[in-house]
Amino acid sequence: MSLTLFLLLIAVAIYFAYHPRFGKRPFGERLALIQKSPQYKNGKFENESFTPELAEGYGYFDVLKEFFFKKVDRKSPTDIIPSIKTNLHEIPLDQDILVWFGHSSYYIQLEGKRFLIDPVFSGNASPIYGTTKAFKGTDIYTTDDIPEIDYLLMTHDHYDHLDYATIMALKPKIKKVITALGVGSHFEFWKFPSEIIIEKDWHEKIELDQNLTLYTTPSRHFSGRSIKRCNTLWTSFVLESKDFKMYLGGDSGYDSHYARNWREIWPF
Secondary structure (H helix, E strand, O other), X not given: XXXXXXXHHHHHHHHHHHOHHHOOOOOHHHXXXXXXXXXXXXXXXXXXXXXXXXXXXXXXXXXXXXXHHOOOOOOOOOOOOOXXXXXXXXOOOOOOXXXXXXXXXXXXXXXXXXXXXXXOOOOEOOOOOOOOEOOOOOOOOOHHHOOOEOEEEEOOOOOOOOOHHHHHHHHHHEOOEEEEOOOHHHHHHOOOOHHHEEEEOXXXXXXXXXXXXXXXXOOOOOXXXXXXXXXXXXXXXXXXXXXXXXXXXXXXXXXXXXXHHHHHHOOO
């Protein structure tokens, strides 16, 4: 390998390592607060139930081999995904609606407030642009289609939920960010004012106004935007109005918290 090529590879590695899209790990007072969480054990956040990183009998080599070399029929859609685009700017604010963008991404109007959950409008869900591309039909919305947002809810910091390009384009429209412990570190690194960022542990209550309450509830998943995993918390939410409750699960796998949330949301 020539010296020029070697230096070029080093420069590319440094560029990717320090690009702001990767965010920033929690430190200082934020880290100290994280370490007091009941969910933080053995130097990282843990699920309520034991959750191995890989299924029994699998190793990382097996997973990578299947991912890159195993042929799977119909791995990608053969047709455009059916979808309908709604002009969100024209919907009256007093109209309660939910628009699903795909995966765990939603736009909600409720009680005169606008909510945006885990938005990804950049066309890919990866720190390397051009990879993990959105399927045709799921990419019909852009950040220009989104009106001013009262509450941005982020369930966790994986790239298919917390998308740097999307967040930075939406930044002038976002009034408040509500997320799980540690995730605010990314937003502060991206120059969001600290006073608009609310970080919560599980089982906490946030009174948004006299008509709306938000609860942070457990989730069974993991987190991380680099090699180090689980240094920020993942969460689900329950959004409650006077006569309506909605569970926003993020990427949660099944566990006992589903039954508990069901009893709390619909106690009959």
